[in-house]
Amino acid sequence: MSATRPPDQPDSENGEGGEGFDAEFSLARSNALIPLLIMFAVTVFAIVVVIVRAKPIVPPEGAVANKAFGPADFPLVFAKEEASTAPAAAAAGASTMIFPVPAPPFTEGIFPCMQCHEGIPPNPERRALEGMHSDIVFHHDEEHRWCLDCHDMNNRDQLHLANGSPVPFTESYRLCGQCHGTQFRDWRSGIHGKRTGYWDGAKRYLLCVHCHNPHSPRFAALQPLPPPVRPQFLRPAEAAVAASGEQSETRVGQEDGDAAHAR
Amino acid sequence: MPRTPVEETCGAAAGLEAEHTPEGLSRRDFLTTLGLAAAGILAGCSPEAREAFLRKHFRELSPAEVETRLANLHADYAKRFGEDVSISAAPAREGVVYGYALDLSRCIGCRRCVYACVKENNQSRDPQIQWIRVLEMEKTKGIDFETANPYYNPERVPDPDHFYVPVACQQCRTPQCTEVCPVGATWQEPDGIVVIDYDWCIGCRYCMAACPYGARHFNWGEPHLPQAEFNPNLHVLGNRPRSRGVVEKCTFCIQRVRAGRYPACVEICPVGARKFGNLIDPESEISRILREKRVFVLKSELKTEPKFYYFYGI
Numbered sequence: 001m002s003a004t005r006p007p008d009q010p011d012s013e014n015g016e017g018g019e020g021f022d023a024e025f026s027l028a029r030s031n032a033l034i035p036l037l038i039m040f041a042v043t044v045f046a047i048v049v050v051i052v053r054a055k056p057i058v059p060p061e062g063a064v065a066n067k068a069f070g071p072a073d074f075p076l077v078f079a080k081e082e083a084s085t086a087p088a089a090a091a092a093g094a095s096t097m098i099f100p101v102p103a104p105p106f107t108e109g110i111f112p113c114m115q116c117h118e119g120i121p122p123n124p125e126r127r128a129l130e131g132m133h134s135d136i137v138f139h140h141d142e143e144h145r146w147c148l149d150c151h152d153m154n155n156r157d158q159l160h161l162a163n164g165s166p167v168p169f170t171e172s173y174r175l176c177g178q179c180h181g182t183q184f185r186d187w188r189s190g191i192h193g194k195r196t197g198y199w200d201g202a203k204r205y206l207l208c209v210h211c212h213n214p215h216s217p218r219f220a221a222l223q224p225l226p227p228p229v230r231p232q233f234l235r236p237a238e239a240a241v242a243a244s245g246e247q248s249e250t251r252v253g254q255e256d257g258d259a260a261h262a263r
Numbered sequence: 264m265p266r267t268p269v270e271e272t273c274g275a276a277a278g279l280e281a282e283h284t285p286e287g288l289s290r291r292d293f294l295t296t297l298g299l300a301a302a303g304i305l306a307g308c309s310p311e312a313r314e315a316f317l318r319k320h321f322r323e324l325s326p327a328e329v330e331t332r333l334a335n336l337h338a339d340y341a342k343r344f345g346e347d348v349s350i351s352a353a354p355a356r357e358g359v360v361y362g363y364a365l366d367l368s369r370c371i372g373c374r375r376c377v378y379a380c381v382k383e384n385n386q387s388r389d390p391q392i393q394w395i396r397v398l399e400m401e402k403t404k405g406i407d408f409e410t411a412n413p414y415y416n417p418e419r420v421p422d423p424d425h426f427y428v429p430v431a432c433q434q435c436r437t438p439q440c441t442e443v444c445p446v447g448a449t450w451q452e453p454d455g456i457v458v459i460d461y462d463w464c465i466g467c468r469y470c471m472a473a474c475p476y477g478a479r480h481f482n483w484g485e486p487h488l489p490q491a492e493f494n495p496n497l498h499v500l501g502n503r504p505r506s507r508g509v510v511e512k513c514t515f516c517i518q519r520v521r522a523g524r525y526p527a528c529v530e531i532c533p534v535g536a537r538k539f540g541n542l543i544d545p546e547s548e549i550s551r552i553l554r555e556k557r558v559f560v561l562k563s564e565l566k567t568e569p570k571f572y573y574f575y576g577i
Contacts, residue, residue: 068389068390068391069378069391070378070381070388070492071378071379071382072382072388072491072492077375077378077531078379078382078531186576189548189551190551191548191551191552191555191556192535192576193535194532194533194534194535195525195529195538196529196530197525198523198524198525199523199524199525199539199540199541199547199548200523200541201523206535211533211534211535219371219534221371221419221421222371222373222419222420222533223418223419223420224372224374224415224416224420225373225374225375225377225378226374227374227414227415227416228377228391228393228396229390229391234390234483
């Protein structure tokens with residue numbers, strides 16, 4: 001207020017005003033404020049510069065994080081699914097032990113077994129297989145088990161239970177259920193194993209061997225489908241298209257630059 | 264009778280008003296004109312826009328109005344995605360409450376379910392929306408959301424040190440998302456499925472904040488769905504294409520399960536870890552699991568009472 005006083009005031013009043021000014025606004029204090037204000041301004045300026053000049057976070061080279069994969073990228077996975085969704089037309093059989101299952105997953109051309117085994121005398125000897133069947137990796141209680149514990153020695157087109165009664169390949173769950181009783185019980189009631197079809201109607205069961213290789217039954221590891229896009233890399237479709245356009249533009253620009261440099 | 268000062272002032276004001284409206288446009292005339300103009304605009308615009316403006320909440324539609332709505336949607340989707348569209352509004356069946364169980368001892372974290380769900384439910388491909396999120400957790404820590412990793416990407420799964428917990432909508436019996444919706448655009452159907460009326464959703468995302476499972480997803484951008492990847496088997500409360508600014512979520516594949524089929528994630532699961540059925544039927548798979556296995560739900564302390572159970576089947 002004293003500062004706004006007109007300069008043409010009498011000297012005495014001016015002197016009083018000067019004293020009042022000193023009392024209200026200490027010169028020393030206002031001096032101390034200046035460095036603080038400067039520091040504040042510099043900090044704000046630095047923050048603004050950092051924000052403005054910050055580069056967008058780019059996922060590391062080769063990372064799948066920024067690509068939005070869809071089911072169309074995996075035709076093999078989902079084509080297989082389409083084929084297998086058709087539920088079994090036949091309802092469950094009269095006997096509780098008979099379930100409608102698809103045909104066992106034989107290697108192509110290997111069944112019926114007797115087309116080769118007809119002329120071969122059965123050899124019950126426990127041995128390393130050579131030639132035919134050497135592709136079988138046996139990892140199923142291999143210390144105690146052998147081919148003929150499950151495969152029938154005289155009729156290779158069928159299996160047999162521990163008590164010797166024959167079981168066709170299409171009912172192999174009866175054979176597996178001898179040892180894996182809890183799994184068999186769960187499978188029958190639908191808790192174990194994959195079901196497709198209708199939750200209130202015809203379901204399609206699978207044989208144990210559709211998922212578990214009987215010779216090494218642990219479920220095989222799979223390659224996972226890609227992870228979701230991280231939120232910081234999500235962008236609307238138009239932006240994605242624009243970004244890809246930008247990339248191609250920059251590439252062209254770089255080529256031009258290289259050419260100019262060469263010249 | 265002498266006029267009070269207030270009356271004097273009012274009279275003066277009224278006089279002024281009359282003076283300043285030279286055509287003599289009274290408040291009544293003004294409001295009438297405004298109303299007529301609005302009605303005129305509404306009458307003049309296209310039938311689709313008029314229907315959208317006057318549309319009622321889905322649950323307040325009469326059966327005839329539902330038919331009209333389906334016909335309009337069918338025409339719209341046929342124009343955008345081709346003629347072989349079938350859209351249904353199948354209601355909940357009597358005596359059915361859907362339940363879901365997932366066997367954590369089987370799940371190998373292969374993410375087949377995630378993409379089968381996207382394919383079935385017409386989610387936006389880019390910007391990407393996925394209803395199922397598979398969390399990788401350390402075996403030494405157990406179920407721990409804090410250290411769970413949804414972005415795992417090894418060469419092969421399962422990793423021997425980890426287990427996998429797929430999380431989608433838990434279809435709570437006491438859903439918080441429906442409680443907080445300010446416009447009632449989301450509700451629980453009699454068969455237990457929590458659905459969204461995409462036409463009624465205002466995009467406030469309160470439900471997303473309320474959901475403790477992160478199961479709801481928002482269309483931040485215009486959804487991009489190639490015509491070739493469109494699934495034409497639609498339900499009006501389920502997988503029909505959404506628009507920008509609405510929330511969406513898992514509906515147990517309402518278009519499939521109300522037709523008796525299994526959800527898409529159940530059918531794709533290569534290890535058979537996913538089980539689905541009617542909780543009321545004592546012979547259903549899900550009832551057997553609840554009876555014979557030890558099941559648990561995620562975040563049971565929140566009293567959301569999910570109908571999505573996890574169990575160890577071994």
